[in-house]
Amino acid sequence: MNYFVKGNPDLCIGCRTCMIGCVVAHEGKHIFEVDPDSYTFNPRLHMVKTAKISVPVQCKHCENPACMAACPAGAIQMKDHAVIIDTSKCMGCKSCMDACPFGAIDMVTEAGKFQADGKERVVANKCDLCSGIPGGPACVRVCPTAALTLVKEDELADAMEKKRMEAARNLFRDNQE
Amino acid sequence: MGIPEIEDAGCLLCFGYNGADSHPIVARRIVRGKQKGMKIICVDPRVTETARISDMHLQLKGGSNLALVNAMANVIWNEGLADIKFIEEHTNGFDEFLKVIEKYTPEYAETISHVPAEEIRKAARLYATTKPAMILYGMGVCQFTQAVDVVKGLANLALMTGNFGGPSMGIGPVRGQNNVQGACDMGALPNCYPGYQSVTDPEIRAKFEKAWGVPLSDKVGCAITHVPHRVLEEKDETKRIHAYYIFGEDPAQSDPDLAEIRETLDKCDFVVMQDIYMNKTGLHADVILPSTAWGEHDGVYTCADRGFQRIRKVIEPDPGLKTDWQIIQEISTAMGYPMHYENTEEIWNEMIDLCPSFKGATYEKMEKYGSVQWPCRDKSMEDKGTPYLHKGGKFATKDNRGVFYATDWHPPMELENDEYPMSLSTVREVGHYSVRTMTGNCRTLRNLEDEPGWVQMNTQDCERMGLVKGELVKILSKRGYCITRCLPTDRVKPGATYMTYQWWIGACNELTNAKLDPISNTPEYKYCACRVEKIKDQEWAENHVKELYDEIRTQMGITAGKGDH
Numbered sequence: 001m002n003y004f005v006k007g008n009p010d011l012c013i014g015c016r017t018c019m020i021g022c023v024v025a026h027e028g029k030h031i032f033e034v035d036p037d038s039y040t041f042n043p044r045l046h047m048v049k050t051a052k053i054s055v056p057v058q059c060k061h062c063e064n065p066a067c068m069a070a071c072p073a074g075a076i077q078m079k080d081h082a083v084i085i086d087t088s089k090c091m092g093c094k095s096c097m098d099a100c101p102f103g104a105i106d107m108v109t110e111a112g113k114f115q116a117d118g119k120e121r122v123v124a125n126k127c128d129l130c131s132g133i134p135g136g137p138a139c140v141r142v143c144p145t146a147a148l149t150l151v152k153e154d155e156l157a158d159a160m161e162k163k164r165m166e167a168a169r170n171l172f173r174d175n176q177e
Numbered sequence: 178m179g180i181p182e183i184e185d186a187g188c189l190l191c192f193g194y195n196g197a198d199s200h201p202i203v204a205r206r207i208v209r210g211k212q213k214g215m216k217i218i219c220v221d222p223r224v225t226e227t228a229r230i231s232d233m234h235l236q237l238k239g240g241s242n243l244a245l246v247n248a249m250a251n252v253i254w255n256e257g258l259a260d261i262k263f264i265e266e267h268t269n270g271f272d273e274f275l276k277v278i279e280k281y282t283p284e285y286a287e288t289i290s291h292v293p294a295e296e297i298r299k300a301a302r303l304y305a306t307t308k309p310a311m312i313l314y315g316m317g318v319c320q321f322t323q324a325v326d327v328v329k330g331l332a333n334l335a336l337m338t339g340n341f342g343g344p345s346m347g348i349g350p351v352r353g354q355n356n357v358q359g360a361c362d363m364g365a366l367p368n369c370y371p372g373y374q375s376v377t378d379p380e381i382r383a384k385f386e387k388a389w390g391v392p393l394s395d396k397v398g399c400a401i402t403h404v405p406h407r408v409l410e411e412k413d414e415t416k417r418i419h420a421y422y423i424f425g426e427d428p429a430q431s432d433p434d435l436a437e438i439r440e441t442l443d444k445c446d447f448v449v450m451q452d453i454y455m456n457k458t459g460l461h462a463d464v465i466l467p468s469t470a471w472g473e474h475d476g477v478y479t480c481a482d483r484g485f486q487r488i489r490k491v492i493e494p495d496p497g498l499k500t501d502w503q504i505i506q507e508i509s510t511a512m513g514y515p516m517h518y519e520n521t522e523e524i525w526n527e528m529i530d531l532c533p534s535f536k537g538a539t540y541e542k543m544e545k546y547g548s549v550q551w552p553c554r555d556k557s558m559e560d561k562g563t564p565y566l567h568k569g570g571k572f573a574t575k576d577n578r579g580v581f582y583a584t585d586w587h588p589p590m591e592l593e594n595d596e597y598p599m600s601l602s603t604v605r606e607v608g609h610y611s612v613r614t615m616t617g618n619c620r621t622l623r624n625l626e627d628e629p630g631w632v633q634m635n636t637q638d639c640e641r642m643g644l645v646k647g648e649l650v651k652i653l654s655k656r657g658y659c660i661t662r663c664l665p666t667d668r669v670k671p672g673a674t675y676m677t678y679q680w681w682i683g684a685c686n687e688l689t690n691a692k693l694d695p696i697s698n699t700p701e702y703k704y705c706a707c708r709v710e711k712i713k714d715q716e717w718a719e720n721h722v723k724e725l726y727d728e729i730r731t732q733m734g735i736t737a738g739k740g741d742h
Contacts (some may be wrong), residue, residue, distance in 0.1 A: 041624035
């Protein structure tokens, strides 16, 4: 099963440290280079603030990803419990962005790479659960209020167990009180 | 009380304090408190992150603080929720206080604050009946012309409910800047030497004169917010300011009514700016002295909870750079008063020996205990400082009794009118700290938010004016204008606008009002009248903003990252 990162709006303070952590994790030491062309700021999750909710939104790593089905270039694959875009294969057609019901994919420019018209290369960008980065998802690691969790099978099973217990209690609340 | 105690309060009254944007690390304590079952009453005109998780959010109209505070006191008294034993044993002035708050019924306060009377009652009950109850307040209290009165009003609430002198209670100012508490502790105030010792007290003055071997002035100095007047309008030549030495401060960005500040800096004969990067003030300076940043020098900071903490050098500064204390030492020596210190500990030791309430806070103790909260009067290791200032209901007055102080509410100095129908309040955003002299030079943070910033407006106002998210707008007051982006949000009420003050182009302090609180001399950053105008030609506006940004960067000699915005 694929994993995903879940945000808790009761803990989130909207500070966007997760977005910075994401960029730092994916750009590595490029962030310290003075040359602006060596670096792009492409966070793979986005803070959303409504009147009553603050929480980052990112890819849910669906089991039957609409983005993967829509990609004509075969650039989207499942690997290491995550849905991952191989940007080298991406043709920038935006089909995945269009298909994703969560707005988790955006189109970004890649630093130092150019396309046919001489402009910076545009590719699809989304959460890869920090695939290949030691320590796992950076957003989870840097959040000051521990509002983000990486959800794996165990966490899901525990959560479902708790929910079923709660449901059972609720069913018979009147008898208990 | 200390910051870590916040999460153990039974009830938190969070008044005009937006921790998530100002101090995320303090906000973490509030979030954790909520998880532990702490009740939260948030008083703020905006839906802040704290408001979002609070049990009660009193979304008051800006500028009505004291009416609401007095009404809460009114309810606590009239519903018999006051701690009469504490009031009788530990306080003075309660009867006079009652006379003032009598008229502040919740119904009367509703007409001023727009908070329903029943909500005010519920909040007062929750605060008075949940122990221990803690109050945190921030710039939403302090940056009004009626600021000190509201601080005292909040202290009245804590006094009348006996919430002083123990863990997770009392009233906590969460200060606007890092180490602003330390600056005050060290006497960077016009009226006192380090340790809050008055410059007008002859005995104190004699002590410092003896220690330093020079005669010292017996007059209170000039508040930073009085400088423009003393440069531009002072008729008495002996009182006029001719030279202005500014360090670690960017008044040309952070002070109200920037047009007046620029005139002040330009008309002042000699301006020295000492900072870690170029800033707006530097553009008007005669001399620029580059200094070191945190991480490049040693020192002591005071936390909001009165705790002295060591800060340590992590990296060597570039050759040729000097720390602030070394620069001050050399300037002083050059001006005829030789100073010789080897390190910050020598300076610290001289200072604590002159300040009875800091005397015991040695480097050794800070090293061992991490933080030493003043007063700490004895150098023996047993005196670990004072976590609770008013332990046992003993206050720092002659008879050790707390004093009730009440006054009537008055509106802000400049209200909405036909020409300027909306209100403007300056606020903070997490990511950019203060005037962003530091964070503006961090590329990732600049990528997150950059010029010309945002004006937060209610979605209904935006719809009415035909404004969409990201559109450039012109915002004006009697004093000036700037261009910024529109951010429609339901977190603010109709008629009110909010801007952060760190942008060079979207500089909201072009608009703010320089009227001051009479005691603290803090300007009314939280309220002035403004008008938002739609800009028809967005393409022109975008180019204009880019040109302005390039112009400022060129003036400042910034070449790195050109075209990177």
